[in-house]
Amino acid sequence: MSRFNDSNVTLAKEIIGRFPRAKSAVIPLLHLAQEQDGYVTRDAMSHIAELVNVTTSEVYGTATFYEMFKFEPIGKYCVNVCTNIACQLVGGWELLEHAEEKLGIKAGSTTDDGLFTIEDVECIAACTEAPAIQVNYRYRYKVTAENLDQLIDDLRAGRLADEIPPHGTLARVRQNTTEAWANTGIEAQAKVDAG
Amino acid sequence: MSENTTANYSLGGQVPTGPKILTSRWESADGHTYDGYVRTGGYTALRKALTTMSPAQVHDEVKASEMQGRGGAGFPAGTKWGFLPADVHPRYLVINGDESEPGTYKDRLLMEKDPHQLIEGIIIACYAFGAAQAFLYVRGEMALAQERLAQALNDAYANNLVGKRICGTDFSVDITLTWGAGAYIVGEETALIESLEGERGMPRLKPPFFPASKGLYMQPTIVNNVETLSNLPYIVNQGGTTFKDLGGATSSGMRIFAVSGHVNKPGVFEVPNGITTFRMLFEAPEYCGGVRVNRKVKAFIPGGASAMWFFDEHLDLPLDKPTVDQAGSMLGSGAIVVMDETTDMVKACWRVVRFFARESCGKCTPCREGTTWLERILHRILTGNGRREDLDLLFEVSESISPGLAWPPRQTTICPLGPSAVSPIASAVNRFRNEFEHYIEHGRAIAGVEYVPMHAGSSHGAHAHV
DSSP: OOSOOHHHHHHHHHHHTTSSSGGGGHHHHHHHHHHHHSSOOHHHHHHHHHHHTSOHHHHHHHHTTOTTOOSSOOOSEEEEEEOSHHHHTTTHHHHHHHHHHHHTOOTTOBOTTSSEEEEEEOOOSOGGGOSOEEETTEEEOSOOHHHHHHHHHHHHTTTTTTTSOOTTOOOSSOOOOOTTOOOHHHHHHHHHHTO | OOGGGOOOOTTTTOOOOOOOSSSTTTTOTTTTSHHHHHHTTTTHHHHHHHHHOOHHHHHHHHHHHTOBOSSSSOOBHHHHHTTSOTTOOSOEEEEEEOOOSTTOOSHHHHHHHOHHHHHHHHHHHHHHHTOSEEEEEEOTTOHHHHHHHHHHHHHHHHTTSSBSSGGGSSOOBEEEEEEOOSOGGGGSHHHHHHHHTTSOOOOOOTTTOOTTTSOGGGSOEEEEEHHHHHTHHHHHHHOHHHHHHTSBTTBOSEEEEEEEESBSSOEEEEEETTTSBHHHHHHOTTTTOSBGGGOOEEEEESSSTTSOOBOGGGTTSBSOHHHHHHTTOOOTTTEEEEEETTOOHHHHHHHHHHHHHHHOOSOSHHHHHHHHHHHHHHHHHHTTOOOTTHHHHHHHHHHHHSGGGOSSOOOSSSSTHHHHHHHHHHHHHHHOHHHHHHHHHHSSOOTTSOOOOOOTTOOOOSOTTO
C-alpha cells in the first residue's frame, strides 16, 4: 500500500475540513501516510497533493523539512536516545553507545531483521528524568544499560505491543469532528478568500 | 543536609511558597480526565467569563495580571493581545505547544497531566479577543500529549465547552488539534505559522508584518504558549491582581521551572515568580536538595540552551525577568541546567552548539554556515585535532552571526536561532579558556573533569535535508 486506503481517504478529508485552507493539512496527512505504511511513500505524497490541490513537489518540499518523516522503511521500533546537554551530563552518550552495541548497529541505521532503528536525537523534553529515550515517541525515563537491555528484549518478544504501536502511529485517540463543530473560522476565512 | 548545602538564603532564610495553580492536578490519577477536571473546579472560569464578563473585562483582568508570556520572550500577554488591529476579522489564536528548547520541560506535562486546563484557557482567550478559531500545535514527538488532548477535546466538545454556542451562550469557536513533525525552529512563532500553513518551518522576516497584524493566512493572529494560556482559568476565577500578587514586584504569578543536570533531585517546580533564587532551587530540600555528591556549581544555564550561562556569582539572583536580563542572560522558557565542577566545559559547549547547527533551518547564510562551522571547529578541538588559531576563529565566526556578542544579541539573521548558538561559546570560552587551550595542546580535558573520549560518529552539520 502506498496511496491512502478508503478509510484513510475519509479520514484525510475530515482532517482537511478542520482547516480554513487545505494545504494546512499537509503535515497531518503526512503523519497519516506514515501511520498507514510505516514511512512516507512517493505515492502517498502524490495522493496528498491531489487531496489538498497542490503539486507533489510542494508536498515533498514540506515533508523533507521535518525529521520525523522517513522516506524509506525503518525499524518497527525507532529507539531515540537523547544526547543533548541535560542527558549528556548524566550519561546520554554512554547509553547511546550501549544501545549500538546491544543491537549491533550505529545510530541512524536499522537492524537487518527490520525491527530496530537507533537515532541520536535532540532534546525530547524529559530533562529532569535524564537520561531519557523514546521508542516510537513513547518515553522511558532514567534509563540504565540494564533496563535498556530489558526494553529491547521485551520489544523483540512482543511483550510491549499494547503500549508501543509500530513506528508511524502517534496518538491512538483522534479528534472527532462531531456535530458540535462550529465551523466559524472556516466560514469566516472563506468569505475573506472569496474577496 | 550536609554542611555545604546549608545555604544562607538571601531572602531572609525563607524559601517562598505559593499555591499550586498550574500543577494542582499533576499528582492526581485522573486529573487529565473530564470528570477529574470538573470535580476539582474545572470549567467554572469559562462559565464565569462567558456568562458574567464582557470580552473587554476578561482582557482587563489579563492586563491587570501583568503575566509575562511563558514561551521564552516574556512579553506581557495582555499587551500582546492589545496589538490586534480593531475590526479586522477573522483573527486566530495559535497555541504553541512545540516545546523543544533544550532543558525545557513543562508544557508537555501541562498537556499530558491537565489538558482541560489548557482547553479552558484557550476558549477564555478566544472569547477575550474574538478569535474565530484556535489551532493547538503540539510537538510531533509528544504522542501521549497528543492522545490526552484529543480525548480532552472530544469530551469538551461533547459537553458544550468548545464548538457551537458554548455553555449555551452566543459564543462559538473551534479548536483544531494538530502537531509538528520534528523541527526545533517551529517553536519560533512565524515558523510555526508557516508550518501550520503546510510549509517548511522557516521564520518570516519581521518587520514589516508581525503576527498580530498579519499572521496565519495573513490574518491577525496571536501566538501564545501553553503555560501562558493554562494560567487563564485562575486569573478569571481569582482576578488579575490576585495572580499578580503571587509573584514579585516585577514578575507576576507562579511559574514553572525545570531544573536538570547535576542536582540530587532534578525536578519540575512551580514557584512564586520573581522571588525564588537559583540557590534556593538548587539547594533547598523541597526542591533539588543540593548539587550531587556535595560538589560545587561550575556553571548553569538559566533559561534554555539559547541563554548565556551563569556561574557561582549568580546563584543568589532571584528568578526575576528584569534582574536576569540585566545580569546578561534570560529566564527564557524556564529551563535550568546545572553543571558541577567535574563538567567538561568544552564538551558541554560543543553539544549545545551541535544542537543549533542541526536545527538551523538554512534560510539565513550566517546561521546555516556559521553554526555548522562553529560545530566543526569545536568537534575537532574535542577530538584532539584543534589548532592554536581555533579560539580566535570561533569568535570570528560568532561575530558574523551576532555582531559584538552582546546581550541581548544583535543578529544578522531573521530569527534568534543563529545568535543562540553563540551563547555557549561566549559563555564557556570566555570563562574557561584554559580548558579549551588544554584540549588544543594535549588533545584531552584538563585534570579534574570527567574525561570521556568522544563518541565516534557524533559530528553533525546543518539540517539533514537542507
